[in-house]
Amino acid sequence: MATLKVGLVSPEREIWSGEAKTVVAQTIEGSLGILPGHAPVLGVLLDGSVVTIEPADGGERVSAMVGSGFFSVAGDEVAILAEQAEMGEEIDVQHARQALEDAMAAGDDDATPERRARARLRAAGIEV
Amino acid sequence: MAAQLRQLRQQIKTVKSTAKITRAQEMIATSRIVKAQQAVAASKPYADRITQALTALVSHRVGIDHPLLHEQPTDNRSAVLIITSDRGFCGAYNANVIREAESLITALREQGREPVPYVVGNKGITWYRFRGREVAETWHGFSDRPDFANAERIGRRLTEDFLKTDAEGGVGEIHVVYTEFVSMLTQKVQVRRLMPLEVTEGDGDGQVLPTYEFEPSAQAALDLLLPNYVESRIFHMLLQSAASFQASVRRAMKSATDNANDLLGVYTRQMNQARQAAITQEISEIVGGADALAESGGE
Numbered sequence: 564m565a566t567l568k569v570g571l572v573s574p575e576r577e578i579w580s581g582e583a584k585t586v587v588a589q590t591i592e593g594s595l596g597i598l599p600g601h602a603p604v605l606g607v608l609l610d611g612s613v614v615t616i617e618p619a620d621g622g623e624r625v626s627a628m629v630g631s632g633f634f635s636v637a638g639d640e641v642a643i644l645a646e647q648a649e650m651g652e653e654i655d656v657q658h659a660r661q662a663l664e665d666a667m668a669a670g671d672d673d674a675t676p677e678r679r680a681r682a683r684l685r686a687a688g689i690e691v
Numbered sequence: 692m693a694a695q696l697r698q699l700r701q702q703i704k705t706v707k708s709t710a711k712i713t714r715a716q717e718m719i720a721t722s723r724i725v726k727a728q729q730a731v732a733a734s735k736p737y738a739d740r741i742t743q744a745l746t747a748l749v750s751h752r753v754g755i756d757h758p759l760l761h762e763q764p765t766d767n768r769s770a771v772l773i774i775t776s777d778r779g780f781c782g783a784y785n786a787n788v789i790r791e792a793e794s795l796i797t798a799l800r801e802q803g804r805e806p807v808p809y810v811v812g813n814k815g816i817t818w819y820r821f822r823g824r825e826v827a828e829t830w831h832g833f834s835d836r837p838d839f840a841n842a843e844r845i846g847r848r849l850t851e852d853f854l855k856t857d858a859e860g861g862v863g864e865i866h867v868v869y870t871e872f873v874s875m876l877t878q879k880v881q882v883r884r885l886m887p888l889e890v891t892e893g894d895g896d897g898q899v900l901p902t903y904e905f906e907p908s909a910q911a912a913l914d915l916l917l918p919n920y921v922e923s924r925i926f927h928m929l930l931q932s933a934a935s936f937q938a939s940v941r942r943a944m945k946s947a948t949d950n951a952n953d954l955l956g957v958y959t960r961q962m963n964q965a966r967q968a969a970i971t972q973e974i975s976e977i978v979g980g981a982d983a984l985a986e987s988g989g990e
Contacts, residue, residue, distance in 0.1 A: 572737045573839070574737045575733060576734075603904065605905055607912055644740055646843070
């Protein structure tokens with residue numbers, strides 16, 4: 564079966580790379596699932612969303628929180644570039660909860676910090 | 692004689708401890724170069740991919756347009772971003788950057804443009820402040836280990852100024868002076884024009900790029916990609932400069948250690964000579980004294 568070659572990178576390092584069956588990313592207009600053989604797409608990521616990757620080797624799904632960035636799909640190669648990106652398993656849950664509370668308490672018009680904090684918790688596997 | 696000996700011993704002690712310090716600094720720098728190089732390597736996937744995406748975008752959408760791609764002939768001011776370090780002890784590293792920046796500034800003036808310096812790093816800031824020269828913006832505190840947030844801050848400010856007109860304090864083009872890490876032994880000061888962006892259409896190996904769909908739109912993708920690209924370029928330059936800085940520190944500290952060791956050789960020889968002279972004198976005094984005693988006893 565065809566697989567996707569996925570690279571999830573932030574400016575500072577490569578967060579995750581490998582073969583995958585599916586990738587789900589969120590754009591401003593909604594969720595976008597990518598399977599092998601997808602048409603070439605260049606999309607803008609929703610700032611503060613979760614990218615889910617299902618590895619081709621049958622391993623467990625991995626989730627990552629992404630900040631502002633974009634993704635490109637071309638010929639079964641998926642590149643996800645985000646200025647801020649964190650793997651779900653690397654996220655410090657307590658710290659993320661604190662950040663969410665702070666963001667909600669601040670009550671700014673800008674919802675980005677709150678959305679990012681929520682995405683971090685979701686990526687870590689905690690529903691909020 | 693004894694005073695000279697004591698003085699030389701003191702000097703040897705001083706030089707030895709200096710050599711120890713410079714040697715330690717050399718070793719610290721050596722280990723930091725490796726880290727800095729790793730940071731450069733780790734940033735490469737992102738830089739490559741963003742360039743790829745941008746090339747794809749530009750070569751497939753004829754007629755896409757963005758202010759960052761425009762020449763701004765009405766703006767007469769040119770920004771010069773100068774990347775120096777926060778610390779010294781690095782030989783001619785900062786002097787080279789500043790010299791190159793100054794010659795660029797002179798060249799720009801000759802073309803009838805008005806150069807505006809933007810300075811990164813304490814050493815550059817001090818240089819300009821000491822001379823009472825006006826700078827548009829300064830950043831410091833991260834020259835050793837820049838992270839992307841730093842590049843983002845610099846990139847935002849430069850992009851903002853680029854989009855403003857002259858009257859509002861904007862600039863028409865942006866140059867960067869930084870040091871490229873060629874190898875452990877060679878670092879080269881580079882002058883690059885960062886904006887307006889020049890995106891070459893199509894890629895070199897003649898590979899046909901797929902026709903992309905855009906989500907939500909090509910314009911939105913471009914709006915996000917271009918500033919990101921600028922920031923990633925700046926980040927790359929900061930990382931290169933940081934690696935070069937460490938290499939310069941290493942070299943400066945190595946030659947300091949070598950010099951101290953040479954000096955140590957000279958002082959040790961002088962001390963030995965002085966000691967020998969003292970011994971010889973003592974012997975001749977004893978012999979002279981014994982002779983005098985023998986002579987007086989013989990009478």
